[in-house]
Amino acid sequence: MCLAVPAKIISVEDGVAEVDLNGTTYKASLMLTPEAKAGDYVLLHTGYAIQVIDEKDALETLSIFKQMEML
Amino acid sequence: MCLAVPAKIISVEDGVAEVDLNGTTYKASLMLTPEAKAGDYVLLHTGYAIQVIDEKDALETLSIFKQMEML
Amino acid sequence: MDKTKILLAHGSGGRLTHDLITKHLVQSLSNPLLNKLDDAAVFESKGKTAFTTDSYVVNPIFFPGGNIGKLAVCGTVNDLSVMGAIPKYLSLAFIIEEGLDISALEEIIKSIAAAAKEAGVEIVTGDTKVVNTGKADKIFINTAGVGFIPEGLDISGANARPDDAVIVSGTMGDHGIAIMAQREGLNFKTAVESDCAPLNGLITDMLKVCPRIHVMRDPTRGGLATTLNEIAGQSQVGIELNEESIPVKPAVGGACEALGLDPLYVANEGKIIAIMPEKDAPAVLSAMKAHPYGKDSAIIGRVISPNPGRVSIRTPLGALRILDMQSGELLPRIC
Amino acid sequence: MDKTKILLAHGSGGRLTHDLITKHLVQSLSNPLLNKLDDAAVFESKGKTAFTTDSYVVNPIFFPGGNIGKLAVCGTVNDLSVMGAIPKYLSLAFIIEEGLDISALEEIIKSIAAAAKEAGVEIVTGDTKVVNTGKADKIFINTAGVGFIPEGLDISGANARPDDAVIVSGTMGDHGIAIMAQREGLNFKTAVESDCAPLNGLITDMLKVCPRIHVMRDPTRGGLATTLNEIAGQSQVGIELNEESIPVKPAVGGACEALGLDPLYVANEGKIIAIMPEKDAPAVLSAMKAHPYGKDSAIIGRVISPNPGRVSIRTPLGALRILDMQSGELLPRIC
Amino acid sequence: MNFIEEFRSSQSGRTLLEYINKRSTKPARFMEFCGGHTVAIFRYGIRQLLPPHIEMLSGPGCPVCVTSTADLDKVIALSRLPGVIICSFGDLLRVPSSRQSLLEVRAEGADVRIVYSTMDALEIARQNPLKKVIFVGIGFETTAPTIAASVIQARNQGLANYYVMSIHKITPPVMRAILDAGETRLSGIICPGHVSSITGSNAWEFIPEEYHLACAVSGFESLDILYCVKSLVDQVEDATPRLDVSYSRAVKPEGNTAALKIMDEVFDICPANWRGIGILPQSGLCLRPEFAAFDAEKNFEIKLSEPSRETPGCLCGEIIKGTRTPLECKLFSKVCTPENPVGPCMVSSEGTCAAYYHYGGKLG
Amino acid sequence: MNFIEEFRSSQSGRTLLEYINKRSTKPARFMEFCGGHTVAIFRYGIRQLLPPHIEMLSGPGCPVCVTSTADLDKVIALSRLPGVIICSFGDLLRVPSSRQSLLEVRAEGADVRIVYSTMDALEIARQNPLKKVIFVGIGFETTAPTIAASVIQARNQGLANYYVMSIHKITPPVMRAILDAGETRLSGIICPGHVSSITGSNAWEFIPEEYHLACAVSGFESLDILYCVKSLVDQVEDATPRLDVSYSRAVKPEGNTAALKIMDEVFDICPANWRGIGILPQSGLCLRPEFAAFDAEKNFEIKLSEPSRETPGCLCGEIIKGTRTPLECKLFSKVCTPENPVGPCMVSSEGTCAAYYHYGGKLG
């Protein structure tokens, strides 16, 4: 029951965000992530944003992969 | 609203008759003709027997036609 | 847990669909063309080819004299046959409401196989869709059919000519009344069975004695009256019937009296109208009467020049009145 | 009072049916065979003939990229074309739920006419049934089709041979995702349109450069994965795909991620799979890419001897896993 | 004997026609009150077999045709209420109200069911305890007792979700209204057969007594009608207007007393709105206060969105009164057909316009 | 950057695999707790690319698979009540209870609807005020907050016809139960990614601390999983069990406090019945008494016609605990297929048996 995907918040209205994933957009309630704002990436799960994605952390992880590749 | 057809009572159960018309049988409530009994012909209208047909009168009428034909 | 009811998954295109097709359909209807399970069946053909389709939505799906499966084969076989074609190949497409008992489907398929066998046709291609509960009525069937027309025939609704004789192959209204008797809310019972039958055999016998038949048609929905009106319109002729010579079973007449219906508007599924030169009528009539599906055949009228597009009927008292197309649904009435 | 909605009477076989057929259908789809309104259409045929049927129950009936009418023409045209046939004649049978807006029916018929024109086919015979509210879902359409196969072709799902190349004509899953986006209760929007298209033109171009194509099939319900499994089963060969080379639109991928679906199981209505000797693949591929309906074509895998009846897929990491048939309904999932 | 075939003998029919054609010398205008007779006369082709100086007029005896637009609008409004199932006889479904027919609201999703009998409607009520089942009670004295019987059954069985919307009408008052208007200069009346089997032939004694017109109660087979016409011709030729009963096998002078009693128990006499004629006092049947719990008018708030309107151009009102025939209506068979009926006389199977359309079209 | 493609790069994947294959020397058994991981591992074909001495075991992390027959029987019983609409996620519909699945009761006429979100279920409740809408709440900490959010919305909006049947479970207790049983002799744990994005990675600190096992929280893309396996291999090789987070873009030590607050507001912790494991204390979520009005168990009388029974022969219980694999089940792929699943591990798309069936079939 834990399928969640990253999607980007395009707009927010009444606590419900429009989020985009490669050109397909979904409604996502922000009840569980009240801090999320337009431009943020959130984890979308059953119509709710359950977490805001930390871009800095993501880039860090990716750079570890790059470093490993270069070894 | 006055389509009614003659049909013969085959059996009666709980005030509802089974009536026959040329081999097709219908249910007919006898609420409006409580005197009707098996063997009688009744006028069937919207699932109710609305009148018992008077065979004697019918034969009389038919014999008038026969007399006219013979003239 | 083996399934006893049709689920949406049976129509999803996946393995359950595949299993339904191979287990239930291919096994019962088996023939080399169907068994290939390609996107289309491929066969050799040559010459004048007849092609027709009908969907069957009859309610109830099982009725005295048949079921929706038998009907779906016979109806399409008959539409080919009345064009003079020898029916050969049928397609078969189901739309099933989720929840249908698989045993009901099996029985329907059995009837399809039996009717196809009797008619000498093969089911060569098919399709199965399943829709949610409440989005269809148990099962709908479509069949399309292909048949080949022997040289020398020219049969069409547009070919009726003045002085042609009009023959029907039996009693009118049996199918419609048999079905109505099964409907909820119509409290009647009747021994009448649907006349549902494949008529290609009968028609072959007719064409043997008279390849000059001008028109054949099966008077299904709308009944004899509507079908004759269509023919009168297509051929731009008048048609005059004799009310007393039209065969109607007493029990069908009885049912119609009480429901306020006219048997000439009630559907048939195993009868044909045939129109041909008057001189050929006696020979055709006796060929028809010699066939089990035509034993009650009768000459019921003739084609006339006046009143093109109109059907008229001579009443027992000798008056002539119009016999129009059916208008609206055929509703039981009490007026 | 002119009718704006379909009533049961439109399917009763009487005058309203007759009017519906002549006014709406014959006028829009007019051709000499149809206009006769006989029980079957009659045409000349010769040689290898392909015959197929499908019913269309798509919900909603209008969707980005088409409607049920366009789909009903394209689907059957494609099933004929993938057998190598030149599609010629279609039958058209409606089952309509009482209450359908007549304007909706008109729009559907317009699309049917346009799609038939594009595909170069004629609707030559038809049928219309109307059922009570709640007994169907707005409208169901069945088409059957007849086409003729030129000499020298031999295309069948049973003809795949080891070392053949597997090509698809474009991106996977567009139709299914476009339809799902329209469904109530699935809160997503997408710019993806149904790929619904008649593919006979594309296929003609392909056969021109390579009449030796072994298999063609349109991956509709069940998607690429299911269709390839069917072919692997029919031909008793293995098929090995390369996951990275299968074209999928980003928005389709995005929709599938969130719904827990795999685009390889999602339906297409304007794509084909073609399987042919490896040496012919480049020529076929460039013919396909030159056609508007094939511009995203790609070689996605090959036929192998091991694992007959099985489809496997090489993942981007280089592992090989089974790609099974779809099981059950395609349900959005959240696991 | 099945009391049908015997009364359709073509031999006897020809004898009766011969008699009529010989006997009749005076021009005469006969009105068949009952729509069932209108249809039968057309179906048997009787009109064309009578002497040309006998004119047959159709009267107000089709309950559908005389239903006012205002009453139908109420029925349509009821059908739109949530949780309601409308039950009615098939005849009523195609009749246009100010804007729509029941068939059309059904196509829009309303739950409208055709029943053959009020017993079916009671069964539907039993099977749908969470719904409210409204039976639209339409018809004359023939039918009203069957609706009354259903109300009594609903009461006895404690069926709390069964209602009747009563548009029933009774026939003698409208007969008087037409005769009083005197517009049609009639020579005789064919009195309704099945109405009379309930009311008794006595109900029509006022016709010869007060209006000095020939009259006879007729059945619906060909011989019944010809026998009735024979009687009217005899009365006209002899100038001895009286009440004859040519349908004595079904019609007694006192009618069906059991049915009359049940009808009287449930229904009160009240004014009714007759299409083309207007409101006639004491010509309708409404539920008695004791049965208010079953009265749709008392249990549902019927909101009409706009005032009712009759269709302009339609002559139904005149046709019902016998002062015009459908052939005089400009819309007949051009704009107004059974598929697209403008007025109720075209839609009802026993409507005069429908009978002219189906059976009366000019031949040759 | 869309946070998907970047984490599927095959080049980086190969690099990570190379690293793992080089670094790993000791035999190791890793359990992926989460069914989502099971599916991803199969889909990417990761198992066959790891060194042969690394064994991957699937844990109890599919909420469908761990639902007890007894709980499902209750859901089926609810679906048969008149006037009820059952809403659930698609995953649950095919799971067989003692006798039937929800798909099968739907085919028999029950009103069972698949929703994508509890927001859809709320909308269905709004649109069907005369019906009772029961959402079957299934899932772990990832999903439970969204159900809690729906209950709060229903309360705030005064939606009186919305109910939740809570079969929610929480994950740390079952993880402990499995480790306590010790049957599987594990070397490390792949901790659930999306559960942890709610609970926070801190929830798993007990694994290295109390059980001295390697562990890391993983995401669901190929690189996430490989990166996590790399971490486990490092920990095993270095014998330094610790809690790593290879999915730090979504998982914080403290988790999602807003979601935890809402979950805590609506749900109380209670015992739960885990298939194959039995009742574990403090491992489930039930509605708090303040929300009793929304609790399906408190508002409907659930009558079971017979005692619940597990299907004989099915090893789901063992498979969930990681002590057996589907290949050891006699029914696997013969009697038990996704079309005719015997146990929930075959029906759920993230069930171990389904993953083996779809992706793991032997090739060549």
Ligand code: SF4
């Ligand atoms: S023909 Fe039509 S419009 Fe004219 S009077 Fe009759 S019902 Fe009215």
Ligand code: SF4
């Ligand atoms: S294969 Fe089927 S029966 Fe065996 S353990 Fe898995 S779910 Fe149970």
Ligand SMILES: [Mg+2]
């Ligand atoms: Mg046909």
Ligand SMILES: [Mg+2]
């Ligand atoms: Mg037909």
Ligand SMILES: [Mg+2]
């Ligand atoms: Mg198909």
Ligand SMILES: [Mg+2]
């Ligand atoms: Mg149904």
Ligand SMILES: [Mg+2]
């Ligand atoms: Mg036909």
Ligand SMILES: [Mg+2]
């Ligand atoms: Mg097909």
Ligand SMILES: [Mg+2]
């Ligand atoms: Mg197809």
Ligand SMILES: [Mg+2]
């Ligand atoms: Mg047809």
Ligand SMILES: [Mg+2]
């Ligand atoms: Mg619908």
Ligand SMILES: [Mg+2]
């Ligand atoms: Mg195909």
